[in-house]
Amino acid sequence: MLRHQAARRPVMGSAGRKKTLWLLTMVAPGAIWLILIRYLPMFGIVMAFLDYRLPTRKMPFPINLLHSDWVGLDNFQFLFTSDALTMIRNTLGYNIVWIALGLVLAVALAIMMSELTKKFLAKTYQTLMFFPYFLSWVVAAYFLFAFLDPTNGMIVRAQKAAGVTPIDWYNEPKYWPVILTICSMWKNTGYSTVLYLSAITGIDRSQYEAAAVDGATKWQQMLHVTLPHLKPIIIVLLIMNVGKIFNADFGLFWSVPMNSAPLFPVTQVVDTYVYRSYKFTGDVGMSTAAGFLQNLVGFICIMGANAIVRRLDADSSLF
Amino acid sequence: MTALSHRKGHALRLNQVSAGTELIFHIILGLFAACCILPFIFVVIISFSAESSIKTIGYSFVPAQWSLEAYRQVFKLGDQLWLSYFNSFFITIVGTVVSVAICVLYAYPLFRKDFKLRGFFTFFSFFTMIFGGGLIPTYIVCKNLLGMSNNYAALIVPMLVNPFNIIIMRTFFQTSVPFDLIEAATIDGSGEYSTLTRVILPIVKPGIATVALLTALAYWNEWFLCLLYITDRHLYPLQYLLMEMQRNAEFISRNSSVMGAASAEAVRNLPNQTMRMAVVVFIVLPIACAYPFFQRYVVAGLTIGSVKG
Structure with a gap:
C-alpha cells in the first residue's frame, strides 16, 4: 500500500497538491476556530505574570x-493563603474519591447488568x-432542593413529622x-x-464457556475473563480522569449548593475560585495565574499517567 | 418429555448466576435506576401540587390537592418566558447545525490516509483537549478581541468545536467508509466536496446523528456562557432564567428582615416555588420526550468515541 502510493506520488504531483488544498479548505473553519478560541488565549497566559491594566479606548485589548x-x-502569591489550600484540597479530594468510587460503582453495575437473563x-x-x-x-439543583428545602423539603418535613430537629441543609457544610x-x-x-457494559458485551462468549468447562465459578470468570477485558477501557478513562484531576465540574459546585456562602469551605474548587476571584475582585493577573496552574498540573498529570501506562503496557496507553 | 423440558430449563441457567443472585442484582439495579428517575417525577408532581397542599404537608409524592396554578403563573411570566424558550431553541438549532458542519468537515480529512497534513491537524485539535489558556484569558479574548458580549454569538461561538466530537466523527468514518470508495469516486472524476456530500455522508448518517445529539444537548443545557457574557435579559436562555429566578428568591428571603415593607412587596411578586418547578419541567420536557429515541445513538457514539483516539 505504502509503496504503491510512493510510486504514484511523483506522477500525480499537481493533482496531489490540488487534493491537499481542497482538503485544507475543509479543515479551515475548524482550524480557524481552534486558533481564535483555543490557541490565542494560550498567549493570554502571559497575563499571569503582569500587573494587568484594563483596556481603555486609547489602549484596546x-x-x-x-x-x-x-x-x-x-x-502566584495567592497560593499561600488558606483559601487556596481549601480549594486545592477540595478539588483534589473530591476528584480522587469520585474517580475511585465511580470506577468501582460503574464496573459493578455493568457486570451485574451483563448477567441478567431478562434483557x-x-x-x-x-x-x-x-x-x-x-x-x-x-435542573439537578432543583431536584435536590425538593428534598432539602428548609421549609417544604421532603426530608425536612419528614424530620419535623418524626419530631427531630430538622437539619438546615444549605447552612451545614459537614x-x-x-x-x-x-x-x-x-x-x-x-x-x-x-461504556463498560458495551465493552463486556463485546467479549467473546466462548471464553466464558471455556472457563466454565475448566470449572471456574462465576466469580472466578469475572476476575479472570471480564476484568482483564475491561482493563484497556478502564485505563483510558483513568488517564483522562487523572488529567482532569485539577478541574472540577463548575455547574455542580456552582448551582447545586445554591451559591450558599456558609458552604464555601466544602464547595469551593479551583474553577469556582477562578471565577469568583475574577468576578468579585476583578484581579485578572491572579485568576489567570490560578487557571494557568490548573492547566499546567492537568497537562503534567495526563502526560505522566500516559507515560507510566505506556511503560507498563504499551497497548493500553492513550497516545 | 418432562425430563427433557427440565433438562432444557436447567441448560438455560448453565453458566449463569443463580436465580437468587440474579434477584439481588435486579433489586440493586432497580433501586439505582429508580433513584435516577424519581427526582424528576417528584418535581413534576410538585409542579402540579396546590400551594395549600405544600403549606400543610410540604413537597410530597402524593399531594393533598392537585392544581394547575403553577402553570398559569408560568404563562403569566409572558414575554420573558417565551423569549427565553425561543432563545434556547434558537441557540440549540443554529449552534448544532453550524457545529456539526464544522465537525464533519474537520474530521473527514483526518480520516483520509492520503491527506498529507493529517497528523498535524489531528494533533492540532487533540492538544486543546489536554492544555488550554484557562477561563480568564479565553474570556478576555472572546469579549475584548472578538466582541462577544450581549449577542447570540457569545452564546453559540465559544462552543462550536469540540475535539471529542471530532474524534467520534473520525472514528465513524474509519469504521464505516471503505477507502476504496473514495478512490473509485475520484477516478470517476468526482470532486472532493461532491464525494463527501454524495458518497460519504449517506454512509455516516448514524455518526452525524450522534454528534448532532451530543451537541444539541450541550447547547440546550448551557448556562455558563450566559453567566459570562450576557447581561441583557432578552438574550437569556431558559436555563439561565431559571437560575436567575432562584438567585432572586434567595436574595429576597435572606434579606427580608432588613428590607422591611419593601420585602413584603417583593415577596408577593416573587415567583413561588411551584412555579419554578414548572419551569424545570418546561426545560426537561423536550429532553425527556426525545430521550427514548436518541438514547441509542448517544450510546453508540460514546462507545465509539471512547475507543482509543
Whole structure:
C-alpha cells in the first residue's frame, strides 16, 4: 500500500497538491476556530505574570498588555493563603474519591447488568440510569432542593413529622461532601456503566464457556475473563480522569449548593475560585495565574499517567 | 418429555448466576435506576401540587390537592418566558447545525490516509483537549478581541468545536467508509466536496446523528456562557432564567428582615416555588420526550468515541 502510493506520488504531483488544498479548505473553519478560541488565549497566559491594566479606548485589548508591568510570580502569591489550600484540597479530594468510587460503582453495575437473563429489564435499567447524564446541573439543583428545602423539603418535613430537629441543609457544610458525592454519582454513573457494559458485551462468549468447562465459578470468570477485558477501557478513562484531576465540574459546585456562602469551605474548587476571584475582585493577573496552574498540573498529570501506562503496557496507553 | 423440558430449563441457567443472585442484582439495579428517575417525577408532581397542599404537608409524592396554578403563573411570566424558550431553541438549532458542519468537515480529512497534513491537524485539535489558556484569558479574548458580549454569538461561538466530537466523527468514518470508495469516486472524476456530500455522508448518517445529539444537548443545557457574557435579559436562555429566578428568591428571603415593607412587596411578586418547578419541567420536557429515541445513538457514539483516539 505504502509503496504503491510512493510510486504514484511523483506522477500525480499537481493533482496531489490540488487534493491537499481542497482538503485544507475543509479543515479551515475548524482550524480557524481552534486558533481564535483555543490557541490565542494560550498567549493570554502571559497575563499571569503582569500587573494587568484594563483596556481603555486609547489602549484596546492586546495593546494594554504592553503597558502592563511585569511582576514575575507576584500573582502566584495567592497560593499561600488558606483559601487556596481549601480549594486545592477540595478539588483534589473530591476528584480522587469520585474517580475511585465511580470506577468501582460503574464496573459493578455493568457486570451485574451483563448477567441478567431478562434483557428487556437490563435495557430499561440502562435507559433510566443514563437519563440524569443529559440534564444540566441547574435542573439537578432543583431536584435536590425538593428534598432539602428548609421549609417544604421532603426530608425536612419528614424530620419535623418524626419530631427531630430538622437539619438546615444549605447552612451545614459537614453534610455536603456526602451530598455532592451522591449528586456526582447520580449524574455520571450511567455514562460509565454504558461504556463498560458495551465493552463486556463485546467479549467473546466462548471464553466464558471455556472457563466454565475448566470449572471456574462465576466469580472466578469475572476476575479472570471480564476484568482483564475491561482493563484497556478502564485505563483510558483513568488517564483522562487523572488529567482532569485539577478541574472540577463548575455547574455542580456552582448551582447545586445554591451559591450558599456558609458552604464555601466544602464547595469551593479551583474553577469556582477562578471565577469568583475574577468576578468579585476583578484581579485578572491572579485568576489567570490560578487557571494557568490548573492547566499546567492537568497537562503534567495526563502526560505522566500516559507515560507510566505506556511503560507498563504499551497497548493500553492513550497516545 | 418432562425430563427433557427440565433438562432444557436447567441448560438455560448453565453458566449463569443463580436465580437468587440474579434477584439481588435486579433489586440493586432497580433501586439505582429508580433513584435516577424519581427526582424528576417528584418535581413534576410538585409542579402540579396546590400551594395549600405544600403549606400543610410540604413537597410530597402524593399531594393533598392537585392544581394547575403553577402553570398559569408560568404563562403569566409572558414575554420573558417565551423569549427565553425561543432563545434556547434558537441557540440549540443554529449552534448544532453550524457545529456539526464544522465537525464533519474537520474530521473527514483526518480520516483520509492520503491527506498529507493529517497528523498535524489531528494533533492540532487533540492538544486543546489536554492544555488550554484557562477561563480568564479565553474570556478576555472572546469579549475584548472578538466582541462577544450581549449577542447570540457569545452564546453559540465559544462552543462550536469540540475535539471529542471530532474524534467520534473520525472514528465513524474509519469504521464505516471503505477507502476504496473514495478512490473509485475520484477516478470517476468526482470532486472532493461532491464525494463527501454524495458518497460519504449517506454512509455516516448514524455518526452525524450522534454528534448532532451530543451537541444539541450541550447547547440546550448551557448556562455558563450566559453567566459570562450576557447581561441583557432578552438574550437569556431558559436555563439561565431559571437560575436567575432562584438567585432572586434567595436574595429576597435572606434579606427580608432588613428590607422591611419593601420585602413584603417583593415577596408577593416573587415567583413561588411551584412555579419554578414548572419551569424545570418546561426545560426537561423536550429532553425527556426525545430521550427514548436518541438514547441509542448517544450510546453508540460514546462507545465509539471512547475507543482509543
